[in-house]
Amino acid sequence: MNTIKLYLHSMAILMKSQMQYPVSFLLQTIAQLIMEGGEFLAVLLIVDRFDVLGRWMPGDLYFFFGMMSVSFYLTECFGRGVTGNFPTLVRTGQLDTMLLRPRGVLTQVLCSAIDPRRITCIAVGVLALILGSRMSVIQWTGWKVLAFAEALIMSMLLILGLFLIEAVFCIYSVKSVELVNALTYGGRSACQYPVDIYPRPLRAMFTIMAPFAMTLHVPAAWILGKPLYGWPAWTVFVCPLSGLVVFGAVYVLFCHALRHYRSTGS
């Protein structure tokens, strides 16, 4: 409980500091809107030219896009310490101070940054979700809401876990490794479309290595009434748990890496 209170308190302080430069903040928020708006525009234009993508209708595509951008940017907003700042913490030796304090390192890293500019990206995602839900005429039930919530939370854990891989690399080699971007940003780009349209190697990559298919596509496809690969309903609630598994596994690696951490500070 104490940890959550600490996290909320840090978020409040960080928000205050972000608001010290209102014009810069506004411009950056608009820049984020252009970015995510551009991504969504690409989906709209694709629908305009191609109408369908395999068995997926335009509404379905908007729904998939919305689920991906909401979970990805919620993670980027509240997990900024892991998704953005970590390489700097290692390079500058700031991580040292975190090792001294009587709190978990990951807790402190998460408490160290917030990125409220992402609010516009999340808004674009919510818009896409509403549009997709309307166009595909989703009949929302309690179970579907539950599946939706589970999918979001598990996807966020998965994304946080993937960014944490970068942090692990970072501790060992001090430099941020662009390679992991293929899983994180590549995963976002690829999996804003349903995974079954891709050839087998890519499908394997995003089902096993970075299981967005499990955390996002299985439940989303079921909510849309077109189960992925025709899998039964119970998979909808079991498959997303792979997000937790990935996060747990990487967290163990992270703790292991911390024991090998050699400071760069001066």
Add this chain to the structure above:
Amino acid sequence: MRTKAYASIFRMNWKLELQYRGAVLGGIICQIVFGLILVSLYRALYAGRPQVMPIETVSTYVWLQQAFFRMILSSDSDLVGKIRTGDIAYDLVRPLSLYGYYYVRIIAQKSMGSLLRAVPMLVFALCLPRGWGIMAPVSPAAFVCFLLGLMIGLCCVSALENITMGITMRTLDPKGIQAMLNLLMMILSGNVLPLTLYPDAWQKVITALPYAQLLDAPIRLYTGTRPVTEAPGVLLLQAAWTVVLTGAGIALWKSNQRRLVIQGG
């Protein structure tokens, strides 16, 4: 004398860019994964609804965009820091124009940065089967036009970059406006979605904008979307935008220099 100075600045920055070969490898692999994802997506779309433009053209477009990604998105991070610390004073003492100095630097960075990545990526794309990778240029003449267009595009993107820098110099906020202009560039230069897949009516407007002159125009010459007979017109439009943007940039930097405050002491 001047040209000799610029040539040596160019050489120095080329060599500087060559120093980070290790970091390049990760970037190349990441860019290749992105290329594969995009090509797979467009192939899946084509399977449902074939288009007038063949899939080979789209996959070639994607690979060329990915290969020269670094040409579009890379900027000189030193300049803003120099203004903030006051080190810009050293640059002002040089017997060269400030604009020219940074123009040569950015051209060197962008050309070396993209060559280092483009060559291995294009070799990889050439090895992929037809319709997945990159096709050969439609004719030798088209290839020559493509290379010419690419060079003008490089000058054009550097001129654009210097305008962005000029605005950053005024606001001293590299994150706000710079980010916004860069993202606009990603969308309107065909990186997010090939400009050839935009609605036909939109393309008439978008291809006339400066952002389409960077990579879209040369790629269209390479794939034959614009035939060689139309090449002079394409290249001329590119060159015209480059001249306009360079002129605007020089004017902006001149006025910036007058109001520049040297910080620190």
